Amino acid sequence: MNRQYFITEHRIQLYDTDAAGRLFFAQLFRLAHDAYEDFMERLGFPLARLIAEGELLLPLIHAEADYLRPLHHGEHVRLSLTIAELRQRSFAVAYRVHTPDGTLAATARTVHVQIRPDGSPGPGLPAGLRAALGDYREADA
Amino acid sequence: MNRQYFITEHRIQLYDTDAAGRLFFAQLFRLAHDAYEDFMERLGFPLARLIAEGELLLPLIHAEADYLRPLHHGEHVRLSLTIAELRQRSFAVAYRVHTPDGTLAATARTVHVQIRPDGSPGPGLPAGLRAALGDYREADA
Amino acid sequence: MNRQYFITEHRIQLYDTDAAGRLFFAQLFRLAHDAYEDFMERLGFPLARLIAEGELLLPLIHAEADYLRPLHHGEHVRLSLTIAELRQRSFAVAYRVHTPDGTLAATARTVHVQIRPDGSPGPGLPAGLRAALGDYREADA
Amino acid sequence: MNRQYFITEHRIQLYDTDAAGRLFFAQLFRLAHDAYEDFMERLGFPLARLIAEGELLLPLIHAEADYLRPLHHGEHVRLSLTIAELRQRSFAVAYRVHTPDGTLAATARTVHVQIRPDGSPGPGLPAGLRAALGDYREADA
Numbered sequence: 001m002n003r004q005y006f007i008t009e010h011r012i013q014l015y016d017t018d019a020a021g022r023l024f025f026a027q028l029f030r031l032a033h034d035a036y037e038d039f040m041e042r043l044g045f046p047l048a049r050l051i052a053e054g055e056l057l058l059p060l061i062h063a064e065a066d067y068l069r070p071l072h073h074g075e076h077v078r079l080s081l082t083i084a085e086l087r088q089r090s091f092a093v094a095y096r097v098h099t100p101d102g103t104l105a106a107t108a109r110t111v112h113v114q115i116r117p118d119g120s121p122g123p124g125l126p127a128g129l130r131a132a133l134g135d136y137r138e139a140d141a
Numbered sequence: 142m143n144r145q146y147f148i149t150e151h152r153i154q155l156y157d158t159d160a161a162g163r164l165f166f167a168q169l170f171r172l173a174h175d176a177y178e179d180f181m182e183r184l185g186f187p188l189a190r191l192i193a194e195g196e197l198l199l200p201l202i203h204a205e206a207d208y209l210r211p212l213h214h215g216e217h218v219r220l221s222l223t224i225a226e227l228r229q230r231s232f233a234v235a236y237r238v239h240t241p242d243g244t245l246a247a248t249a250r251t252v253h254v255q256i257r258p259d260g261s262p263g264p265g266l267p268a269g270l271r272a273a274l275g276d277y278r279e280a281d282a
Numbered sequence: 283m284n285r286q287y288f289i290t291e292h293r294i295q296l297y298d299t300d301a302a303g304r305l306f307f308a309q310l311f312r313l314a315h316d317a318y319e320d321f322m323e324r325l326g327f328p329l330a331r332l333i334a335e336g337e338l339l340l341p342l343i344h345a346e347a348d349y350l351r352p353l354h355h356g357e358h359v360r361l362s363l364t365i366a367e368l369r370q371r372s373f374a375v376a377y378r379v380h381t382p383d384g385t386l387a388a389t390a391r392t393v394h395v396q397i398r399p400d401g402s403p404g405p406g407l408p409a410g411l412r413a414a415l416g417d418y419r420e421a422d423a
Numbered sequence: 424m425n426r427q428y429f430i431t432e433h434r435i436q437l438y439d440t441d442a443a444g445r446l447f448f449a450q451l452f453r454l455a456h457d458a459y460e461d462f463m464e465r466l467g468f469p470l471a472r473l474i475a476e477g478e479l480l481l482p483l484i485h486a487e488a489d490y491l492r493p494l495h496h497g498e499h500v501r502l503s504l505t506i507a508e509l510r511q512r513s514f515a516v517a518y519r520v521h522t523p524d525g526t527l528a529a530t531a532r533t534v535h536v537q538i539r540p541d542g543s544p545g546p547g548l549p550a551g552l553r554a555a556l557g558d559y560r561e562a563d564a
Contacts, residue, residue: 013319014329015312015449017442019496020192024438025201025251026170030297033167037295041356047296048356051161060166064205073442074323074330110166154460155470156308156453158301160355165297171438178436182497188437189497214301215464215471302474307483307533308456311449333443342448346487392448 004136006042006081008035012071023071029063032095032108035079039093043132054117056126061090062111069105076100083137088124089114091133145277147183147222149176153212164212170204173236173249176220180234184273195258197267202231203252210246217241224278229265230255232274286418288324288363290317294353305353311345314377314390317361321375325414336399338408343372344393351387358382365419371396371404373415427559429465429504431458435494446494452486455518455531458502462516466555477540479549484513485534492528499523506560512537512545514556 016027040047050056071077078098085092090113097106114122125133157168181188191197212218219239226233231254238247255263266274298309322329332338353359360380367374372395379388396404407415439450463470473479494500501521508515513536520529537545548556 011319013316014333014441014443015315015447018437019189019440019442019444020200020437021442021444022200025204026167026174026438029167029170033297034295037293046356048160048354051296051355059161059163059208059211061208062206063166063208065203067200067202067204070200072330073333074328152460154457155300155302155474156306156456159296160299160301160303161296162301162303167297174438175436178434187497189495192437192496213471214474215469301471302482304482307486308449308452311452315449330442341443341445341490341493343490344488345448345490347485349482349484349486352482 004082006035006039006136008038008079008081010034010077010079012073012075012077014073017073021070021072025065025067028065028067028097028106028108029110031077031079031097032065032093032110035081035095036093036110039081039136043129045129045132056129057115057117057122058112059115060110061113062092063108065106065108067106069099069103071097071099071105077105081136083133084109085111086130086133086137089122091125094138147176147180147277149179149220149222151175151218151220153214153216153218155214158214162211162213166206166208169206169208169238169247169249170251172218172220172238173206173234173251176222176236177234177251180222180277184270186270186273197270198256198258198263199253200256201251202254203233204249206247206249208247210240210244212238212240212246218246222277224274225250226252227271227274227278230263232266235279286364288317288321288418290320290361290363292316292359292361294355294357294359296355299355303352303354307347307349310347310349310379310388310390311392313359313361313379314347314375314392317363317377318375318392321363321418325411327411327414338411339397339399339404340394341397342392343395344374345391347388347390349388351381351385353379353381353387359387363418365415366391367393368412368415368419370406373407376420429458429462429559431461431502431504433457433500433502435496435498435500437496440496444495448488448490451488451490451520451529451531452533454500454502454520455488455516455533458504458518459516459533462504462559466552468552468555479552480538480540480545481535482538483533484536485515486531488529488531490529492522492526494520494522494528500528504559506556507532508534509553509556509560511547514548517561 018024080096084094092111095108159165221237225235233252236249300306362378364376366376374393377390441447503519507517515534518531
């Protein structure tokens with residue numbers, strides 16, 4: 001009922017493209033991670049602080065993307081971020097990239113899991129983070 | 142019976158890592174694409190020529206990766222490439238990244254589909270490419 | 283008298299940093315080029331259009347940077363862009379990166395020269411571009 | 424008399440290029456840093472160990488490059504590295520990039536300075552490093 005999207009806007013930069021004249025596929029993950037960094041900062045869990053303090057470690061264990069139509073240099077795209085899965089110690093973030101005319105050009109997903117500094121499973125996501133993520137959960141997640 | 146692996150070696154470069162001290166996830170796709178470019182050049186289908194000539198267009202439509210253990214700056218890794226799927230107009234490439242002690246640190250997969258310059262489905266992979274890819278097909282592919 | 287600065291704001295992203303915990307030096311050029319793309323778009327000469335149309339070619343022939351203090355993940359920086367030199371067929375762009383407390387953390391410069399499609403010297407910068415660049419010229423340029 | 428060059432070979436990768444069909448300028452610094460990492464490893468001072476141990480800190484304080492002719496996807500280039508300056512606490516590395524026909528396509532330079540962990544000037548380069556660097560000094564350096 002209360003589903004929110006986190007929206008960011010990006011221009012496809014010259015260095016995002018390659019000699020085939022299109023977004024180089026791995027750069028989509030740059031866009032996605034930009035949005036994820038913005039998102040976590042908005043939620044009050046900026047990655048820079050998490051990494052520096054080392055208390056809440058959320059390494060990325062999976063990433064995937066589908067490329068539906070080519071993106072070109074200079075295109076302004078809108079990226080919407082939602083939480084696709086929310087578990088005890090992990091969550092999945094879904095990204096959808098639209099061009100200005102509303103066409104879905106690409107989707108991506110990253111999965112983050114909480115660990116302890118020694119690499120063993122973490123104690124469970126902090127309640128504050130869980131609640132914040134929950135606000136962006138997809139309807140069917 | 143005749144299964145081949147295409148092997149490349151890489152050192153995790155300083156710019157591949159991030160302030161968390163590990164390989165930044167999207168850089169795994171750089172390693173994978175390096176290997177893919179080497180592979181296609183070995184097969185006699187160098188990407189630079191394909192892109193310049195525009196006759197055989199094989200855009201990447203899907204990418205995914207799993208991160209099993211962290212990779213650090215300066216580590217020498219071995220990447221093995223196989224063909225995981227081989228269809229009429231598309232193929233999937235599988236990448237497995239091992240550290241020197243034989244630990245599997247990451248896997249990735251990219252899917253490439255043949256299109257015509259107008260974006261419509263291509264006429265089918267050339268026989269020479271199909272045969273060359275077939276030599277690297279996984280046992281169960 | 284009428285000197286203008288073109289200002290952009292950036293956050294140092296995780297992928298900009300390296301395992302030494304700082305901005306990887308080459309990423310400063312990414313920030314600079316982001317600002318340059320914004321600047322040229324503002325001036326009415328978006329790079330994507332220039333490249334696609336091929337009428338006004340302004341390749342970069344020189345780049346340099348000085349790193350005065352380390353920049354870290356998550357820092358919000360302000361980049362000011364000015365025109366350091368303006369000649370018949372070339373111009374130099376100067377970039378100054380400040381941290382929020384006003385410390386100058388880095389400077390950079392890129393030089394762009396007009397060429398014809400065959401690589402020979404161009405006919406001279408268009409009057410509209412020259413005038414627009416002139417508005418951002420440094421006092422002593 | 425005893426001047427040595429440190430040579431590395433590279434292929435311009437798809438992700439090094441941009442929609443203008445050429446090497447994106449900042450990627451030259453990637454090539455240069457690849458060569459620098461190889462060089463320091465060869466000299467017995469691998470960057471990964473220096474950074475991890477924190478005893479010998481050699482941050483880059485200056486970088487510059489000149490682009491003499493465009494480099495394209497798939498080109499195989501040869502990079503030669505020499506020491507352009509060698510001082511008490513700093514050194515400059517010069518890079519020259521040639522295409523297979525012997526054309527000089529680009530040059531670059533990076534300057535590294537020794538600091539203490541608190542950022543103050545270092546005590547002077549270790550004798551072993553100084554001697555090793557000296558073997559690659561340019562004739563007029």
